[in-house]
């Protein structure tokens with residue numbers, strides 16, 4: 001059933017938020033997952049894994065799909081004071097967050113050109129709009145993602161909508177080192193006005209709304225962040 005209305009190409013559907021987006025869509029759609037490992041949906045009949053490493057130099061593979069939308073989830077959390085940040089840190093953060101997103105969109109934009117509600121979804125971070133200590137490398141890389149989101153939204157309207165979601169700390173494998181004790185979990189909950197951290201399921205629900213229900217949102221960065229940076233409590 002690989003027809004144009006029911007295909008989603010997701011970079012990073014093997015883990016975390018991307019996996020939850022895939023779980024929500026996979027019953028009625030074909031998911032092409034581009035990542036190093038296949039993850040939990042490996043044996044689902046609607047799941048197609050494309051092994052690929054965004055840190056490598058290989059060309060992204062051609063996909064036969066005529067897809068609905070494309071979603072780029074790979075990213076990083078590098079938290080260091082500026083004295084300890086290396087050139088390698090900032091290069092890697094830029095490659096996996098920003099350059100990878102650019103190359104992914106450039107490659108697969110033709111796959112969504114016939115979609116009736118085509119959209120591109122990228123991921124930023126709370127650390128772009130809110131100054132947080134030790135986040136300078138990730139804030140620079142995700143700042144580029146936000147610029148890409150708005151620039152492409154202008155360039156591709158009215159045919160293709162382009163949006164980003166900027167989460168605060170969300171319980172996924174990427175965030176595991178920040179959430180590996182009860183004390184860390186509690187401290188992170190308490191620093192958010194809504195007194196909780198994010199869940200991959202909630203971020204994925206919002207993403208799926210943007211992908212499947214929305215038709216009038218473009219060029220937006222949606223802050224799903226427990227209120228941090230906007231309100232003080």
Ligand SMILES: NC(=O)c1ccc[n+]([C@@H]2O[C@H](COP(=O)([O-])OP(=O)(O)OC[C@H]3O[C@@H](n4cnc5c(N)ncnc54)[C@H](OP(=O)(O)O)[C@@H]3O)[C@@H](O)[C@H]2O)c1
Pocket residue numbers: 011012013014015016017018019034035036037038039052053054055072073074075076077096123124125126166167168169170171172173174175
């Ligand atoms: N979790 C948070 O607290 C948080 C906060 C703010 C922003 N974000 C952003 O939200 C997005 C999703 O994060 P997440 O927490 O869901 O992360 P995650 O659980 O680590 O999942 C990342 C996904 O990207 C893939 N990926 C990572 N590196 C890759 C590479 N070199 N080549 C190919 N695929 C790669 C991973 O697959 P493989 O490992 O199989 O390759 C995985 O499927 C990211 O852009 C992140 O920066 C997350």
